[in-house]
Amino acid sequence: MKPQLVFSLEQALTMTYATLRFVHLGWRVIKIEPTPIKGRQSKGDPNRYIGRPVAGHDRHSYFVAPNAGKEAIAIDLKRKEGQALLKRLIEELRPDIFCTNTMPARHNKLGIGYEKLNQIKNDLIWCCISAMGLAYPDVPGYDPVMQAWCGYMDLTGHPDGPPLQCGPPIIDLKAGDEAFTQIILALMERAETGSGKMIDISMAQVAVSWLHTFLPMLDMDSPPSELKRSGNEHRQFIPVNAYRTKDGFVYLAIGSDAQWNRFIEKSLFSSLKQDRFATNEGRRQAKIKLHQAIEAITREHTSLEVSAVLAEAGIPHSPITPIENVFQLPFVASGILKTVAPDGRQVRLPPPAVQTDYLDQIQSLLPFAPAYGEHTTRILTEAGLSAAEITALKDQEVIA
Incomplete structure (x- = not known):
């Protein structure tokens, strides 16, 4: 499959991880973030400001790994001028895929709903991740909340202790993997039909879809107590x-x-x-x-x-491997990715789920995560906007 162009209005982790998997394939991912909100010091993806500062004010440690290899542009999609600019970018750059994990209730206000973008480019693959899918547009959701809601915390921890969340944000990551998979399938379908597709991913449904060794057992005479928290034990296989x-x-x-x-x-x-x-x-x-x-x-x-x-x-x-020793595991050390921070230090990244030819070609070294709005001018120029047009949009605060 040839490299694709992905536009992604993304923040936090779940869709950001999905589009990182496209980076691992050598695809171009343009991360779209909002313009600054007056009176607020932070700009764009809130994850930019989580963890230790690494590269200036807007690239903290939590942000770096899921955003390596991407480009960043800042547009105010709440304004009609920003939506017109997005339309122009789609018309000129012809992205194959548009992704978002913005709450569905905001899609129409931002002009990013499937119906609207499909009118601009009718073979566009459109993918949304949200807490409960498009049928529940007003429901917000973060990974630990979904773990609580979908039964995971009732299954995690010691029998005599409180419910616990899993260490890694597994529902965020599972939903991101599902977005990656469904987009690949949609591209295969498009190659046959020429048509785009709307992909609606519910984090809640994704989470419950993994409960194969729990939920069906309730209908086969297992009492709930048999399925609940069991510490480090397996519930069925002993020892x-x-x-x-x-x-x-x-x-x-x-x-x-x-x-x-x-x-x-x-x-x-x-x-x-x-x-x-x-x-x-x-x-x-x-x-x-x-x-x-x-x-x-x-x-x-x-x-x-x-x-x-x-x-x-x-x-x-x-x-039990300490987290600080995981990079030294032989099967990890041979496949880790790397990036280089602006100050010259090398940062190790987790290996890809599967090694790709693209990563071999670039020797597994990804460009560092982009600064806020770092590529705005370059991308708009690529789309045919003149220097005067770009300056005017900046002056009107439509872009940053």
Whole structure:
């Protein structure tokens, strides 16, 4: 598939992550942000100002990774002049895709609804991510709120503790992945039909779509208590848990009776060769005593010693890797992306979901995240606006 041009009126993470995946393909992504609001110090995407300052006032650490490799333009779409300018940009630059995670209730006010943009370019792929989709235009939503709303927090944490959110913003990221996938599918359809498409992604529906190992079980005689918070345990496969060692923790996951038999054949764990533990159901019935028995063994040895035995037995396991050590994992170190901040320091970025030819060509070095409005003049010039027109738009505060 040839590189595409993406316009994205985006902020925060979910759509910003989706369009980053297009950057990884070598596609051109133009990030559209609003012009400054009078009396407010921050400008554009609120995520620009989250984390530690990295490059001036408007590029803090939280903003950098999801926006590397993009261009940035600032337009006041609340004004008819700004909407006319967007129309001109679409007519002249001919983007393939328009994305937004602006609340749907604001689409018409900003002139970015599918019907309006489709009139400008009828083969445009239009994609929106929102809390509950276009059917619920006034509902706002952030990742932790969606985790609370869609049952995730009822599933996360220890049984005797409060509900917890997952560490990474998994619903933001899942919705972004879904936007990426649906846009690719729409482009494939367009190649056959010549028609554009409206893609409506609900973060709530995306979240609930992942609950395959929970919701259906309610209709198959599992009481809710069987599905709720279970700490680091698996609810069905036993033993799957984190166990304390002399110097930390080891997480092991036994997913079959065959693995269990290999586990107890090792002399370190041979004391667990008991009839009551012979089957997964037996282990589930006695899981508290089993977890205690395993930890009584592991806590007498280092994580490295326990891991060596588990590796010999072919048992899936891992020490708990500190976040600061993740970049050193062999399969990560070979695939990380990089960018260079304006002060010359190199910043490591997470690897792409899948390595691409484009990333190989540029040696995995992405341009640094753009400053607010950094490319406004250049993009408008590319679209055919004269220097006088651009100056007039700046003077009228239609662009920044």
